Amino acid sequence: MRPNSQLSGVLHVLLHMAEQDGPATSDMLALMMQTNPVVIRRIMAGLRERGYVRSEKGHGGGWTLARDLATITLRDIYDSLGSPSLFALGNRTENPDCLVEQAVNAALDTTFREAEALLLSRLGDVTLAALSADFHDRLQRRKRSRKGQTRHG
Amino acid sequence: MRPNSQLSGVLHVLLHMAEQDGPATSDMLALMMQTNPVVIRRIMAGLRERGYVRSEKGHGGGWTLARDLATITLRDIYDSLGSPSLFALGNRTENPDCLVEQAVNAALDTTFREAEALLLSRLGDVTLAALSADFHDRLQRRKRSRKGQTRHG
DNA sequence: TCTCATGTAACTTTTGATATTACATGATGG
DNA sequence: CCATCATGTAATATCAAAAGTTACATGAGA
Numbered sequence: 209m210r211p212n213s214q215l216s217g218v219l220h221v222l223l224h225m226a227e228q229d230g231p232a233t234s235d236m237l238a239l240m241m242q243t244n245p246v247v248i249r250r251i252m253a254g255l256r257e258r259g260y261v262r263s264e265k266g267h268g269g270g271w272t273l274a275r276d277l278a279t280i281t282l283r284d285i286y287d288s289l290g291s292p293s294l295f296a297l298g299n300r301t302e303n304p305d306c307l308v309e310q311a312v313n314a315a316l317d318t319t320f321r322e323a324e325a326l327l328l329s330r331l332g333d334v335t336l337a338a339l340s341a342d343f344h345d346r347l348q349r350r351k352r353s354r355k356g357q358t359r360h361g
Numbered sequence: 362m363r364p365n366s367q368l369s370g371v372l373h374v375l376l377h378m379a380e381q382d383g384p385a386t387s388d389m390l391a392l393m394m395q396t397n398p399v400v401i402r403r404i405m406a407g408l409r410e411r412g413y414v415r416s417e418k419g420h421g422g423g424w425t426l427a428r429d430l431a432t433i434t435l436r437d438i439y440d441s442l443g444s445p446s447l448f449a450l451g452n453r454t455e456n457p458d459c460l461v462e463q464a465v466n467a468a469l470d471t472t473f474r475e476a477e478a479l480l481l482s483r484l485g486d487v488t489l490a491a492l493s494a495d496f497h498d499r500l501q502r503r504k505r506s507r508k509g510q511t512r513h514g
Numbered sequence: 515t516c517t518c519a520t521g522t523a524a525c526t527t528t529t530g531a532t533a534t535t536a537c538a539t540g541a542t543g544g
Numbered sequence: 545c546c547a548t549c550a551t552g553t554a555a556t557a558t559c560a561a562a563a564g565t566t567a568c569a570t571g572a573g574a
Contacts, residue, residue: 212562213453219465220453227461233519241453244564249520266572269519282468296449300366300373300394307503308380311496312372315435315487323480330472343464350460365531386550397533402551419541422550 214289217241218251219282219339225261226277226340231270254288277340283332294327295320367442370394371404372435372492378414379430379493384423407441430493436485447480448473 221237234245234252241248252271255261262274286292297320299313374390387398387405394401405424408414415427439445450473452466 212450214562215450216453216462216465216469219469220459220462223461223465231519235519245520246522246566247564249522253521263520264572265518265520265570267518267574269572271520282472293449296446297365297368300369306373307499308376308496309369309373310499311492312369312376314495315492316369316372319435319480319483319487322483323476326479327472327476330475334468334472339464339468342467343461346460346463367531384550388550398551399535399553400533402553406552416551417541418539418549418551420543420549422541424551 212292214251214292215282215286217243218255218285218289219336221248221252222255222261222273222277222285222336223340223343225271225273226336231264231268231272233270237271251289254290255285258284258288260284260288276337278335278337280336281332282334282336282339283328285336286328286331294324365445367404367445368435368439370396371408371438371442372489374401374405375408375414375426375430375438375489376493376496378424378426379489384417384421384425386423390424404442407443408438411437411441413437413441430489433489434485435487435489435492436481438489439481439484447477 221241224237224240225232234248237248238245252261252263256263259274260280262272264270264272297316299309299316301309302313304310304313374394377390377393378385387401390401391398405414405416409416412427413433415425417423417425450469452462452469454462455466457463457466
């Protein structure tokens, strides 16, 4: 698995949960995501704290969505994961004595803060409902293209 | 040293080179950057290919700037490093068969591409000369504040 | 009360970045 | 020339963060 693909991963999980009736167990989700159930539980813990999902123990237990997808944005999910650093580039040192380094850091910090603000703002604009709608669009398109193939082939 | 601080590091090195007469050896720069000379050479190799710096072997050799700092942008330096991935977050899988994953990837890709465009554009606006000027400002301010301390203390 | 499922701490593995070693190439000064 | 200095680069080692795994505790049904 790629590094830092948690956001991508959780979104995948959540959309699948939306498609299915009843709770999904960590084992099922882990199988879907080709990872370990414990990893799923760890990731979902943050979402549960914020009330986006619920978990039930015992027979018939598992994970269920606790909110309408239209009320959850990608930004919410990102924050639930602990707002991990968005950027792969960092400063060599923080709070350096060297004035050269201070000048470098200041320039880079400004730039990256701007980009971060844009990113977070955009993530805040996209709801899980929008993602789900896009998924259903793709489903329709695939069905139609399959029918087309059959008719002409 | 922090991960992926190459950009920050090279900028630091370049500004220091601008302050000094004559070539700077990899050993000197490595000492300044608290790293290994070989790391310096590796990083500088990309800059040399693009003509931003020159290297000379033998006695009195080392690294020198080959261009006016006003003609080099942070974007140029970033590209010289091989345009490493800017973001710490990635997609779980590329080109997935799963339509859910496709929808997720599409949403994230759009968002990150936008942020990347903004970032690169901003990096292209800042010249090394501007960074150097900021450094000299800081130098003046520090001097003044030191004088002030002496006078009042 | 047995099984199923989550909750979590501890540990191991993997991976990417960085640092180091070793040796080759080329330039300069005596 | 040749000893020395400096870069050039491949190969290797180290390190830290992320991901995965194991082990065991807790709680909810059937």
